[in-house]
Amino acid sequence: MSRLHPAKEGAFLAFWRMLRRSLLWGADSILHGHWIKGLLLFSAQAALLSGIILTFPSLMKLPSLGTVPAERIWDPITRRNVWNDYDNSFLILLFGVTGIALIILFVVLCLRRGKASRPPSSLREDAARLLGPDFHKTMLLLPVTGVVLVMVIPLAVMILIAFTNYDRAHLVPTNLLSWISLSNFKQLTDLASGGAFAYAFPRVLGWTLTWAVTATLSCYIGGTLLAMLINRRSTRWKPFWRTCFMAAMAVPQFVSLLLMRNLFADVGIVNTLLKGWGVTDWLYRIGAIPTAGHIPFLTHPGWARGMILAINLWVGIPWQMLVATGVLLNIPRELTEAARIDGAGALQVFRRITLPYLLHITGPSLISGMVTNINNFNVIWLLTRDIYVTTDQQMAAAGATEVDLLVTWLYRLTQDQSNYKMASVIGILVFAVCSAITLTAFTRLTRDGKEAAFR
Amino acid sequence: MRTFLRHALLALLASVWLLPILWLVLTSFGVDEGPNITRFFPEEYTLSHYAELLRPDSISSFPTWFVNTLIVAVFTCVISTAFVLMTAYAMSFLRFRFRRGLMNMAVILNLFPGFLGMIAVYFILREAGLTNSLTGLIIVYSAGASVDYLIAKGFFDTVSPSLREAAWVEGANEWVVFTRIILPLSKPIVVYTVISSFLYPWMxxxxxSLIMSSGVASDKTVALGLFSLVDKVNRNRYFARFCxxxxxxSVPISVLFIIMQRFYVEGITTGAVKG
Structure with missing residues (x-):
């Protein structure tokens, strides 16, 4: 029998076509006469494969993080000491992770191409699809690529660093890193041996959470109330009021915050004025300040925290006012007017229409605002850097202060102490602590049913 | 009476917000070089601090800082605004397979402290020779901007989808719908996105401080430069110059704000098919 059974031949051909489509990109297009598209697909595959080949050596070294330490060796030709061909543990991590991402991308694309059953389309048809049913691809290609390159891959690398010994004693590229499994995490819970990190972590975490909730809610409520105050029909000079508050926002934070820190300095103008008015002495008599002579606005743990929250209101309320104004103006007039005609009072209109509408639109921003505040660096840093010095020895040993958020602690650990492994551990814990709460709230707020509610 | 009280309250609040700015302006025109700690109004007024600002020395190099930041801000503004609006539009109006997955992914990414990933980005940029360069800074500010699409999406959710259907009947493709119909109707959120992304490099x-870590005066942005003017060493000589x-x-930024505010109010109140 020289010929295959027709049905079997059909199955075989289909299999061959699938294999060709998935592994040899562009071949089908060229067979169908779409030369340009075929070549484009082919070069895409070539680029992807060469990326995988280039990163493959690093991928293989991932388990050891490199074995050749950096050293200067004598080069007889140039008669100089030159660096040997050493392993750079950080680059091994980076390229290893990139290699894994490329391999996943390649496999996914191969599988998807293999599954497609319709004959290859021409470039013109593709363009039509990208402006029609596939428009999401057009819109998301560049944004998503950007996010993967500067967020996803770097984050993956930093997460891996939490399991290595990357600190001041092991700096890349002069040292090789090695995997040390969970011992960095154990430092945070190891209270028994008197570890500074175990002492500092719950304190910093507690203040971070207090700060995030208080700062977000106070700015949200304050900004919304302000927007409503300004947008009331009987309020005159609306643009003027808005401009006043926006002027405060227009001054960049580092200017306004650095200014604030000089206003409220121990030897600053507010202290001078309050002392002249006798407020400082009075506060000292009732025991609100520990030392006579000045109010420690930004140098005493309690006062500094209060001032940070208060100054944050000054910074945050104009922003929220701007957002709330936009949403308030966007409320369908018919809704509120119909309600008024039906005899609803101002309070009822607010409770039944304005508030639900506002929450629906700005709800997600409230949650993301809380996360932003957990990661809010500017306010704390600009107000307290170089001014606030902790007197708590154990906090100082861990590189933290009472006013530090987890994220400013993270910054201190990397910039002042080069302690990348602990910084990475703290970063992961920031994520772990808020992700559970946030994901629940987020999925509840963006459920599709609700998205359609106001359409 | 209640209206009067409301205006009084607004006036009080506005003065709380404007007093620090007034102090900033007064100090910049005052004769003292360091911060004045005894009186709100300076004894005498002068323009000399502005003149000094334009003359760079080893510590203060304001004209360079300003140009550096402006370049970065313009590029960041264009790229970020495009990324944010495109992502928000896709997530709000389009329905596709990985939509929910990508949205959750953005939330997860936002839960990590941004600075964590930036440490790795810094090392990568250093390998590529892009630290202490404006290009590196633009990449850092704009490439990941689209994860902050939620506010814009919240706004797009209030725009009626019937507008898009009407446009399809007219034969418009998705790109035309996006740029000619939805975006003009969404001026407030476009303006908000433009403002916030343009301001980001200034703020x-x-x-x-991570990317431009050389410490050389001409490598700084406005924020870094002005911060260096009020550190412990320089504060007493440079505070007025800082102001x-x-x-x-703040002047160009405020002007921008006021122009944009006009768009902002007009944008939505003019008629469109809503609800």
Whole structure:
């Protein structure tokens, strides 16, 4: 029998076509006469494969993080000491992770191409699809690529660093890193041996959470109330009021915050004025300040925290006012007017229409605002850097202060102490602590049913 | 009476918000070089701090800082605005397979402290020779901007989808719908996105201090530069110059704000098919 059974031949051909489509990109297009598209697909595959080949050596070294330490060796030709061909543990991590991402991308694309059953389309048809049913691809290609390159891959690398010994004693590229499994995490819970990190972590975490909730809610409520105050029909000079508050926002934070820190300095103008008015002495008599002579606005743990929250209101309320104004103006007039005609009072209109509408639109921003505040660096840093010095020895040993958020602690650990492994551990814990709460709230707020509610 | 009280309250609040700015302006025109700690109004007024600002020395190099930041801000503004609006539009109006997955992914990414990933980005940029360069800073500010699409999406959710259907009947493709119909109707959120992404490089201190870490005066952005003027060593000599710099930076930004505010109010109140 020289010929295959027709049905079997059909199955075989289909299999061959699938294999060709998935592994040899562009071949089908060229067979169908779409030369340009075929070549484009082919070069895409070539680029992807060469990326995988280039990163493959690093991928293989991932388990050891490199074995050749950096050293200067004598080069007889140039008669100089030159660096040997050493392993750079950080680059091994980076390229290893990139290699894994490329391999996943390649496999996914191969599988998807293999599954497609319709004959290859021409470039013109593709363009039509990208402006029609596939428009999401057009819109998301560049944004998503950007996010993967500067967020996803770097984050993956930093997460891996939490399991290595990357600190001041092991700096890349002069040292090789090695995997040390969970011992960095154990430092945070190891209270028994008197570890500074175990002492500092719950304190910093507690203040971070207090700060995030208080700062977000106070700015949200304050900004919304302000927007409503300004947008009331009987309020005159609306643009003027808005401009006043926006002027405060227009001054960049580092200017306004650095200014604030000089206003409220121990030897600053507010202290001078309050002392002249006798407020400082009075506060000292009732025991609100520990030392006579000045109010420690930004140098005493309690006062500094209060001032940070208060100054944050000054910074945050104009922003929220701007957002709330936009949403308030966007409320369908018919809704509120119909309600008024039906005899609803101002309070009822607010409770039944304005508030639900506002929450629906700005709800997600409230949650993301809380996360932003957990990661809010500017306010704390600009107000307290170089001014606030902790007197708590154990906090100082861990590189933290009472006013530090987890994220400013993270910054201190990397910039002042080069302690990348602990910084990475703290970063992961920031994520772990808020992700559970946030994901629940987020999925509840963006459920599709609700998205359609106001359409 | 209640209306009067409301206006009084607004006036009080406005003065709380404007007093620090007034102090900034007064100090920049005052004769003292350091911060004046005894009186709110300076004894005498002078323009000399502004003149000094334009003459670079080893510590203060304001004209360079300003140009650096402006370049970064313009590029960041264009790229970020495009990324944010495109992502928000896709997530709000389009329905596709990985939509929910990508949205959750953005939330997860936002849960990590941005600075964590930036440490790795810094090392990568250093390998590529892009630290202490404006290009590196633009990449850092704009490439990941689209994860902050939620506010814009919240706004797009209030725009009626019937507008898009009407446009399809007219034979418009998705790109035309996006740029000619939805975006003009969404001026407030476009303006908001433009403002916030343009301001980001002016406001940011942390990433700039990470990427532009050479300490050379001409490598700094406005934020880094002005910060260096009020550190412990320089504060008493440069504080007034810091204030002058703050005023100079804030003036163009405020003007921009007021122009944009006009768009902002008009944008939505003019008629469109809503609801």
């Amino acid at each position: 940011d201190f942390v990433y700039a 002058a710099g703050g005023v100079v930076v």
